[in-house]
Amino acid sequence: MSDKLRPSLSTLGAKVKELSEQLEQLYKDAKAPVPTLAADSPASTFTGEIFVVKQKLADAMNDLNIISQGPNESVFNYCHNVIPDVAALNIINHFDFWSAVPLEGTATVGDVAKKTQLPEEVVQRVIEHVTTLRYFAYTNPSIPKTSKIQHTSRSAALAKSFGLRALVTSTIQDCGPPMLVMPEALEKYSLGQQSLTRDVDKTAFALAHSGGEVFGKYGTVWDYLEHDGNGEKKGWRQRNFNGWMQYIKEIFGTDAVLLEAVDWKTAGEATVVDVGGSGGHDAFGLAEAFPNLKVIVEDLAESKPVFETNIPKGLTSRVSFQQHNFFEPQPIQADFYLFKFIFHDWPDKESIAILQALRPALKPGAKVIFVDYVGKQGEFDASLPRSIHQFGTSTDLRMMALFNHEERPTDAWRDIFRRADERFEVASVKANPLTYIVVIEAVWRGE
Template identity: 65%
Template sequence: MASSNLRPTLSELGAKVKELSETLERLLKESEVEAPTLASDSPVNISKFTPEIFTTKQKLQDAMNDLSIISQGPSESVFNYAHNAVPDMAALNILNRFNFWEAVPLDGSASVQSIAQQVNLPEEAVQRVIEHATTIRYFAYADPAHPSTSPIQHTSRSAALARLPGLRALVSGCIENVGPSMLVMPEALEKFSLGKKDLPTDVSETAFKLAHSGGEVFGDYKNSWELLENDGVGEKKGWRQRTFIEWMAYLKDIFGTVDLLLGATDWEKEGSAHVVDIGGSGGHDAFALASAHPSLTITVQDLHECGPIFTSQVPATLASRVTFREHNFFNPQPVSADIYLLKMILHDWPDAQAIKIVQQLRPALRPGAKILFMDYMGKQGEIDPGLPRSITQFGTSTDLRMMALFNARERSLEAWKGIVERADERFEIVRVDANPLTYMVVMEVVWRGE
C-alpha cells in the first residue's frame, strides 16, 4: 500500500497489519530478540534494532493507526482523540509525579488503599486515576471481573517505568516541563504571529513565556533553562534540572549517542587530545569517551547546577582526566583545546542564538582545532520522503516543542550546514554523516582561522 493511498479498505489494512506483524515477528526471532508483551515481565524494549526491524516496526505502527481511524470513522476518531488525549496525559503525569510505579511490587499486586498510603493521596483520587490508567495499559486489575475490589498489578508499560528512572524523567520532561507551553501555543500564535509573514525569533515571544509569566502554579521564568535551574523551594529547588540530567542520560541509550560519539572521529588518531564537552550535563558521555580512550583529557562544561551531579557521578578512575568547569555557552569560550563537542545543544535555540553559540568558540580556537557537532535531525522526510509517517511524526513533535519553548525549529541537514557556514566562513565542514533512521547528524568542522 503506497503512503499516498487514501482509500484503503478495512480488509486491505487488516491484511497489511497481519503481514507486517508476521514480518516483525520473524525478524525478531532471526535476531534472537525477545518480543515485548503486555505482561509485567516483558522486556522493556526491543533490545536490538536492525534497520529492517526499525522500519518494519514503524510501518506497522502507520498501518495500525490508519486501521484505527477508518474503523472508527473520521468524526468519531477525532472525537475520541480530543476526548481522551488530555486526560490520558494527565493520568500519566499524576502516576509519574507521585511515583505510583514503585507503590506496586513488580512481582505481585497492591490494593488501592496501600497505593494511596504509599503515594500520600486520597484513596478516591488514586482509585479514579487508576481506573483511567488501566484503559491505556498503565497497570491492570488482578481480578478483572471485580475491578472495584481487585488488587492492582503492573503491565509492561507501568513495569518499564518502575524499572527505568530515565524513562520516568523523560515523561516528566515531556509533560511537566513542556506541557504548559504546548497548551498555550494558540494564544502565543495569536499574540505574536497573527497577521505576520514570519514567526518571531525572540525567545521572549514564546508560548513558554506566556505560560510562565507569573502565577502560583507555573511561576515567572524567562526561558525553560531558568525554570529547570530555579523551580522548587529548599531541598526541592532544581528538581527539574536533576530530572533533566537523568533524562539526557537515558536518551544516550535511546539514540545511541555514546556509540555515535565513539564513532564521530578517529579518537585513536587524536592521541592525547584535550576535549571540551560543551553543555555536557552530568558528564555521562564524557565518562564513556574517556573510558574508551585513556589518552584523552576531557573538560565538561555546563551551568553551576550540573557541578554537584558531575562530582557525585565521576568514576574515581577518571577523576584525573575528566573535570568539570562552570561555563555558559553564550559567553566566550575560556578553554583552548583540540576538540570541542556540541552534542544535542543547538537544536534548542533559534538560528541567531545557535550561530552565537558557535561564534563564542572563536576566541579559544587554534588553527586546525575541531568542532564535532552531534545533533537531532528533525526533518527526516526531507531526506527520504518515503519514510513511515511515524518516523516523521517523531521529528514534527519535537519541532512543535522547540517552537513552543524557544521559537526554534528542528533542522534539516542543509539547515544544520547553514548554521556553521553563517557563523564564520573560516569554519570548514570536512565531514557529514546523516542517517534519518537514527534521527541524528554528525558534522566534523575544522577552524581555518589564524
C-alpha cells in the same frame, strides 16, 4: 485521489497481520523474546530492522484505527481521551505510583494512597483511568473499587527505568503546558507575520511561565529547569532532564555516533570540551573508549551533582566538570569542542552567539564537532514510515513551543557556522535520514 487513501478494512487488517508475523520472525532471528503486556515483559528495542518494522506496523494500525472508527468518531475519541490520558500519566509519574506497587506482587488502593500521600479517592479514580491504557491492571477487573492492583509491562518498565520516568516528566510535565498555549502565543506574537517570530522572549514557554503560582516566571526552559523548586528540590527538573538525555543516548545508541564522529584514536593526547554536556554521560563513554582523551564537561550548575554521582571511579583523573554558561567567552583552550543536541534548542541569533563565544579560546586547527538533529524540510524519505517522520515533527513542534525554533535542514547548519565566523571551515557533513542525526566537523582557520 490516490487509492492509498482508500484502503479497505480487510486489506489493512491483512497488512497488520503480515507485519506482525514479520516482527515475530525478526525477534526469533535475533533470539530475543517478544514484548508482552505482563510485568515480566522484556524491554523495547529502539534500533535496527525491528525498529523499522515496528514503525511500519504502527502506521498500519493507526490507519486501521482511523477507518475502523470512521473519521468523525476517530477525532471524537482522540480529543475526548488524549488530555485525560496525558494528565493521568503525569499524575502517576509525578507521585511515583510505580514504586507503590511491588513488581512481583499486588497493592491495594489504600497501599498506593499511603505511599503517595494522595487521598484514596484520587488514587482510585486515576488508577481506574490508567488501567484502560495498560498502566497497571486489576487482579479482578470486574470489581475495580476493591480489586488489588498489579503491574503491567508498561508500568513495570517505568518502575524499572529512571530514564523512562524522566522522559515522561520532561515531555509531559515540563513541555506540556507551553505546548498547550501555542495557539495563544502564535496569536500574540506571530499572527499576520510572514514567519514565526524567532524571539526567545516571545515563546509559548515564556507565555506559560509569565508569572503566577503554578508555573512561575521564567524566560527559558533552562532557567526553569535550573531554578524551579525550593531547598533540596531546587534544580530537580534539571537533574531529571539529565536522566532523559542519558536515556535517549542509551535507547537510540547515540554514543556510537559520537565514538565514530572523529578518529579519536589518532587524535593523540587531546583535550575535548563537551559544551552543554549535561551530567557527563557522553564524556564518560568517550573517555572510557579512548584513554588518550581528557574531557571537560561544561554545563549549568544543577548538572554538576549528577556528574559527581555518575562519574566512574576510573575516570576521575581524565574527566571533570566545569560550570559554564556557553553564551560567555569559552575559558578552556582545547583540541575539540563537542556540541551534541545544543543548537537545535536555539534560534540562529543565539546559536551564532554560542559559536562566537568559543573564539577567545580557539587555537588554529581546533575542531568543533557538532552532533544534532537534521530537520525535515524537503529531506524526508517518503519510503520511511510516517511514525518515524513523526519523531522528527514532534521534536520540531516542541522546539517551536520552547524556543521559537525549528529543526534545521543540513544546509542551514552549514550556514550557522559561516554566519558565526568565516574562519570556521566546515570540513565534513554526514546526515542520516533514518536517525535524524547530522554530524558536522568544522575546523578553526583563524590565527
